[in-house]
Amino acid sequence: MTVVESVSTSAPVPPPAARARSVGGSPVRDILAVTARPEVINFAGGLPAPELFDADGIAEAYRAVLAEEPARALQYSTTEGEPGLRGALAVRMSVRGLPTDADDVLVTTGSQQALSLLATVLLEPGDVVLVERPCYLAALQAFGFAGARVVAVPGDERDGLDPQALEELVVRERPKLLYTVPTFQNPTGRTLPGGHRAAIAAVAARHGLWIVEDDPYGELRFEGERVPWIATHPGAEDRTVLLGSFSKVMAPGLRLGWLRAPGELRRACAVAKQAADLHTPTVNQLAAARYLADRDLDAHVRRVAAVYRERRDAMLAGLSDALPEGASWSRPEGGMFLWARLPSAYDTTELLARVVRHDVAYVPGAPFYAGEPDRSTLRLCFVTQTPEEIGEGLRRLRAGLRG
Incomplete structure (x- = not known):
């Protein structure tokens, strides 16, 4: 009995739509994946504090x-x-x-x-x-x-x-x-x-x-x-x-x-x-x-906001020591995020890998821009850590930014 080996002649499948190919992915996704490690103090997330959920x-x-x-x-x-x-x-x-x-x-x-x-x-x-x-x-x-x-x-x-x-x-x-x-x-x-x-x-x-x-x-x-x-x-x-x-x-x-x-x-x-x-x-x-x-959702939100305010204040208190001379940052009246701009010589995307080695993370500002980005910017989320953890995270951030 003769065995005939088949040779695959399958044509490739069509590619994804142009819109999917053009959007691409996040330039920092791979780096930020390591922030799942429990030892990393993560200022990069956009997550509310889970311990404050009314479970x-x-x-x-x-x-x-x-x-x-x-x-x-x-x-x-x-x-x-x-x-x-x-x-x-x-x-x-x-x-x-x-x-x-x-x-x-x-x-x-x-x-x-x-x-x-x-x-x-x-x-x-x-x-x-x-x-x-x-x-x-x-x-x-x-x-x-x-x-x-x-x-x-x-x-x-x-x-x-x-x-x-x-x-x-x-x-x-x-x-x-x-x-x-x-x-x-x-x-x-x-x-x-x-x-x-x-x-x-x-x-x-x-x-x-x-x-x-x-x-x-x-x-x-x-x-x-x-x-x-x-x-x-x-x-x-x-x-x-x-x-x-x-x-x-x-x-x-x-x-x-x-x-x-x-x-x-x-x-x-x-x-x-x-x-x-x-x-x-x-x-x-x-x-x-x-x-x-x-339930009273508004009362719950007030309790959450009071905790978030303490955490915002802890971050604001430590930024002058954590960031290099010449940096500036926002003082939000609410929400979850604080925005910082370092001197123009800094590229926060390039710096992120070095900072993560110090077990702390932020989000570089560049992906948030339509058009030419400001590469010296970064976003910090202040709601998911306690004031003590924020203080330690800012000390790590200072070490990471100074190499």
Whole structure:
């Protein structure tokens, strides 16, 4: 019997779409992977402090939902989200100065999904998106995957983007949308002043521009007065999408976010969400609604913010010794992040590997920029370590930066 050996003549599979190839990955991902080691004091993460989660309250909400309505909790739901949760979210926005009905709200699987839905619905390849300088990294990725051309709006260190520069760019570039995190921004921690917010709303109204206002950190205020949302200003009513999330105030593992948007755009996002995941998990939505009904989320957030303030203060107290002469840094009134700029001779991406060898980590600033980055910048998260751990981490950072 003759055995014939087969020779594979299989053709290669088609490559990924151009948008996937063009976005690429994070230049620091491999280096930061080592920060999972328990001995590393990690200022690089964007994670809330897990020891502050109201685990008992959340667990009780799940138990109640599964005991009282298990069939509903474990069943498919509507794409727009559970009515009880949408109603509770509408109330929370209304009492904060933005009149909202349940029908104005679409529940999403984290606010990151809201960004993806908006990119899908609003953007064609080549469309222009305006962002802050620097900007939340995952937003840059979402817009990049949609094929958008992302342009940064000039601004200053303290107050963020400049409304006059925004208007000039809107006239020149004809963008589809402006994306902003105006309160306790990621990565800088800065807050856009009220006057700037009103001016942005007026620019959008004059020139026909969507505003995507992302507010995952706004409730984590330590000091100062709350600044009203851009969405509350005249001219912004029919063109602002407000994004929110329970990730920083309840728990990120719930994967619960939402968007509030004008009707036609909200309905288009619901269709896009249906194609993506049908709906956000029903049991998570019902448990969150039950938690809001039975517990005082605002009191919980105040307790968390008080701890975060102590940790921010500990980091601020040690930065002058940790960073080289000539460095500067922000003093956020809330949120999770602090932004630092070293003298121009420093490249924080190149320095990271050396710093990690001292068992401490930060995020280099370069990936947060659309266009030419400032390579002397870095982001520090101050919420996941105790004041004592922060002090030790800053001593390690000083050693790492000095070689």
